[in-house]
């Protein structure tokens with residue numbers, strides 16, 4: 245079974261305008277209220293690609309209820325822990341540029357952290373745990389390490405798509421797979437990544453530190469895959485970009501859904517990149533048929549060191 249865990253979910257209030265003027269009253273006609281947060285996006289895309297999964301994490305208030313209800317409507321199993329705080333609403337403004345306003349994560353009390361650990365103790369050998377989205381600094385780093393240790397003891401594949409100080413610590417715990425974008429990869433090494441060669445160089449360093457598989461997403465330029473014995477470059481399909489929110493989460497979901505079925509890395513990576521682009525080309529997250537329509541347009545190249 246695949247589990248996702250979103251410590252900081254959101255409702256993504258997504259609106260489209262022909263132009264956005266900061267400091268002015270902007271009236272908008274096209275709005276969407278999507279359940280969001282990276283792990284939740286991964287759950288939604290996995291389900292659309294045919295993978296049953298369970299969404300874990302913390303939600304609260306009327307926004308939390310909305311998220312639970314939305315996911316249940318999509319037949320996604322949820323086992324959220326209730327917070328006393330209202331789950332944040334993130335604002336995504338799509339005009340000539342994409343502007344995002346993400347709220348802070350919730351305060352998670354000690355007993356709520358323990359509740360999550362107890363749920364994780366029921367995972368079985370061979371299960372996957374995708375820990376995705378920002379990790380609040382109000383939770384001690386030791387908690388995230390406890391999660392990683394538990395997964396190692398239980399034989400669970402841990403996948404990380406996160407950022408910040410907790411991410412810096414968690415990469416040392418030898419996760420199975422991580423998916424930074426080029427900025428997040430740069431932040432890990434206190435540097436700026438400005439070329440594919442640099443992305444490969446730093447991804448290799450992570451591999452040497454014990455991360456088994458690294459996917460570096462490069463937006464419209466596609467992505468890089470690095471493991472012990474493989475370096476792949478994938479060029480993304482070209483198309484009209486509508487909303488890139490969740491494109492990285494879709495890339496991860498596509499990769500996991502294919503890999504978990506026993507398909508090899510090149511097939512899974514190609515499927516992942518097609519999923520990321522399929523999401524970028526529409527308002528909501530991609531569906532299976534959108535991904536399959538793009539597969540043949542993903543150009544894969546093996547890179548020799």
Ligand SMILES: Nc1ncnc2c1ncn2[C@@H]1O[C@H](COP(=O)(O)OP(=O)(O)OP(=O)(O)O)[C@@H](O)[C@H]1O
Pocket residue numbers: 424425461462463464465466467480481482483485488489490491492493494495516517518519520521524
């Ligand atoms: N402009 C684009 N054109 C085509 N494909 C795109 C574009 N932007 C993103 N993608 C696809 O989505 C994948 C992930 O994109 P990106 O690197 O922007 O992820 P991210 O920064 O993690 O995004 P997010 O955090 O919003 O999920 C890319 O590898 C690519 O396949």
Ligand SMILES: O=P(O)(O)OC[C@@]1(O)O[C@H](CO)[C@@H](O)[C@@H]1O
Pocket residue numbers: 252254256279280281282285334346377378379489490491492493
């Ligand atoms: O604030 P975080 O947790 O870093 O990112 C949250 C978020 O921007 O990421 C998702 C897209 O990847 C959105 O659904 C959500 O609003």
